[in-house]
Amino acid sequence: MKKRNTASESGGETAFRSVTLGDPESNSQPPPPDRVVITHEDIDRAHDREQVSATRARRGFRPRLRLFWLLIGPGILVMLGENDGPSMLSYAATGARFGVGFFVPFVVLTFLMACVVQEMTVRLGAATHRGHAELIFDRFGPFWGWFSMIDLMVGNFLTLVTEFIAIRAGLGFFGVRPAVAVLGALLVLSVALMTHRYWTWERIILGAATFNLVFVPVALLAHPHWHEVAHSLLTWKPLPGGLTQETVLILLANIGATVTPWMLFFQQSAIADKGLTTHDIRMGRVDTALGAALATVAALATMLATAPLFLHHMSAANFEAAEFAQALQPFVGHWGAALFALGIFEAGMVAAITISTSSAYAFGEVARRPHSLNLPFKQGKAFYLVLLLEAAAAGGLVLIPGIPLVYIVLLVNVIAVLAMPPALLFLYMLVNDREIMGDLVSPLWANVLALGVVIILIAAGLLFGLSVIAPNALAVIGAK
């Protein structure tokens, strides 16, 4: 048995003493209720929280700004993380196929949907201090918990594969060989983890995620017709060509580019790991909204950047990232094309880090293993190994010659949309569970919006099913 310092509170005073501990992973012998074990993770988190409390106690503009800086992170990361490789390729394909029109306001709508969904995870994480997978297992039991985990793990692995496809394709534009690109990305992912501090990790990834905005200068170089962009945003033109198998697929890909199950798991776990409390919910909402706004700008910029391909009637049906960059070169110049390829690489890289982290959080929560980016490698071995092994397996798969990469990219966003309604039902029930949420249960307006999102997702899924099984039936619904 090991002796270590602990603290106990009695009569309003904190007393310190050394006690003998049993195995904390076994609940057979619960510890005395007045004793608390302090861990490395607690100390790191307390240090972060002290800064938040000290800043909150001060008045004025600068302390408010500092508080904002201290509390932002999970929302921006999740939104820019979701602007990942397949998402940016979906936006690029949309711009190249349809130009500026129906899909400009549609993308804004999908990010509004993402805001509605992610706001619920902010409240849930801040109120319970628990990760999403842990709450599902605790409240609904292992039977439904495992279903949810399988959905997440399969979706995350497939998405990770597409992130490495994006990394490979983005760096391919600069002549980097696939094996070097994948190994380099795995190295970057490992280096980011070496900080063993959630705060430092979050700042590094936030810095990297802002490169998602490199699509903005590319869009500017493409000289879009701003009047047309504003007009399409305000009037919402009809779906070009009506409902066809292709437009339904693009619709689904664009929805899947903004609302996916891993986002729920990641943001809630990150909020718990960051140590946010109910006092931080307002700032958590601002963080999420800001992330959505930045991600919307990057998504629209990608569509505007590839719109010249539509105007010049260039077919981009089977383009991958590097081919998009090459095709854009006559319109945006070499630097524009290079920025586009760099943006695709960045999108894949940031998403590879956030998605593998979401898997590791979920695994740790379900397996009851330590799961925090504040843990040293020795103490969080299982957490870090799951994260690294999943990324390595996905990266390795991309290097297999002859693997149908285009099909995998296609699959990922579609599966994300299909898996979302069951994931949202768990979230909806948890966030309306007064036993764990108390007064922070969803208000009526939030529930109406959430149900609206579920209905849109199910309708989109069914439309996709119809387009595959009975393509002619689409003509009856709305084809021109």
Next chain:
Amino acid sequence: MEKHLDSVPDHEVSREEITSVMTALEPDQLIFAKEHHHCPRRQLTATEMILFWALRIYLVFMVGVVVYQIWTGVR
């Protein structure tokens, strides 16, 4: 046999650190609390069970559609 808590620090915890943790964190934010106290399981109502199963069947069916699309695409 000596048993270890995985998340325990490898150095001795100082009084300042203990005070910092006890004042800065809410009781249920402590790892110790998270490891020992779990949310109780709730009973699902019949409507909730129907919804869960309906969405599960929807997902399985739609995955079948995706597989079918890939199969026809490959052919």
